[in-house]
Amino acid sequence: MSExxxxxxxxxxxxxxxxxxxGLASAVQQITxxxxxxxxxxxxxMAPGDIELALRSHLSDGVSVIFTDLPAGSATxxxxxxxxxxxxxxxxxxxxxxxxxxxxxxxxxxxxEAARGAAxxxxxxxxxxxxx
Amino acid sequence: xxxxxxxxxxxxxxxxxxxGWGQPLDIGLLVLVDDLVASSDWEKELYRMAVPPEMxxxxxxxxxxxxxxxRYAGDPRPGILIAGDISVMHRLVTGVxxxxxxxxxxxxxxxxxxxxLRYIFLTPQEERELLALEAAGVEVTAQxxxxxxxxxxxxxxxGPD
Numbered sequence: 001m002s003e004x005x006x007x008x009x010x011x012x013x014x015x016x017x018x019x020x021x022x023g024l025a026s027a028v029q030q031i032t033x034x035x036x037x038x039x040x041x042x043x044x045x046m047a048p049g050d051i052e053l054a055l056r057s058h059l060s061d062g063v064s065v066i067f068t069d070l071p072a073g074s075a076t077x078x079x080x081x082x083x084x085x086x087x088x089x090x091x092x093x094x095x096x097x098x099x100x101x102x103x104x105x106x107x108x109x110x111x112x113e114a115a116r117g118a119a120x121x122x123x124x125x126x127x128x129x130x131x132x
Numbered sequence: 133x134x135x136x137x138x139x140x141x142x143x144x145x146x147x148x149x150x151x152g153w154g155q156p157l158d159i160g161l162l163v164l165v166d167d168l169v170a171s172s173d174w175e176k177e178l179y180r181m182a183v184p185p186e187m188x189x190x191x192x193x194x195x196x197x198x199x200x201x202x203r204y205a206g207d208p209r210p211g212i213l214i215a216g217d218i219s220v221m222h223r224l225v226t227g228v229x230x231x232x233x234x235x236x237x238x239x240x241x242x243x244x245x246x247x248x249l250r251y252i253f254l255t256p257q258e259e260r261e262l263l264a265l266e267a268a269g270v271e272v273t274a275q276x277x278x279x280x281x282x283x284x285x286x287x288x289x290x291g292p293d
Contacts, residue, residue, distance in 0.1 A: 017147060045240065045241075045250065045251070046240060047142055047143070047240035047241065047242060048142060048143050048144075050240070050241075070147045070151070071181075071182060072145060072146060072147055072149075072150040072151070072182035072183065072184070073146055073147040074143040074146040074147070076182070077143070077145070077146065077178065077179075077182060080178055081178070084174075
């Protein structure tokens with residue numbers, strides 16, 4: 001598993017395939033300098049139970065949001081198992097850069113509210129641009 | 133069409149299955165064989181929500197899968213049958229007697245297992261089960277995604293150990 005050291009300012013976990021989370025965090029850092037809000041995890045080479053353990057070990061106070069890459073991915077499945085007994089947890093799958101940028105820039109409200117708003121922003125950022 | 137891939141993968145339904153294999157094979161049917169999942173509504177819902185709408189997923193314990201295998205094999209949609217471990221697939225192969233090849237897609241590290249490939253870790257007992265399957269005429273290869281090379285069992289067992 002590749003993972004970043006958990007920063008004290010972390011508000012959310014980002015987990016996905018390969019270097020997905022580290023890549024997104026790198027982009028967030030380049031744009032905003034606020035990637036320290038994320039704990040980045042990869043599911044590479046991990047059994048389902050190990051992914052779940054890794055998530056649980058990082059869900060300390062102040063972290064109540066998990067962003068995952070693919071709705072059908074093993075990271076999302078593990079996160080859903082974690083969320084089953086942590087009702088305060090907000091899980092957002094299908095995360096993209098626009099979602100994370102909105103999340104780190106949100107100032108008011110709880111992390112859960114920020115995650116819900118960020119998900120809407122991420123969804124709206126998917127645009128097909130064609131010549132007309 | 134029937135079942136195009138009999139896969140052992142401890143992650144069961146996940147990206148490699150739904151997207152990696154599912155898209156190029158145009159999979160319309162997933163059969164998840166697992167006694168625990170088949171007995172839990174929560175587990176079934178967990179996996180059902182991970183499957184795109186163009187795919188149907190059905191759940192079976194091993195005995196049910198043996199009984200219903202002819203129906204899966206006769207389904208007009210291309211399908212993948214998934215088991216979470218070698219012993220489940222071994223029981224299925226023994227009961228069905230019509231499975232010619234098995235794909236090892238992901239068996240990850242745990243106590244007692246040794247690394248054979250990047251995504252395949254086996255205990256001595258699991259190695260014996262795979263050898264027994266091959267001795268029974270079943271082709272066993274490891275291949276995590278369609279673009280990768282299918283690694284034959286002899287090569288797997290001669291892995292980095």
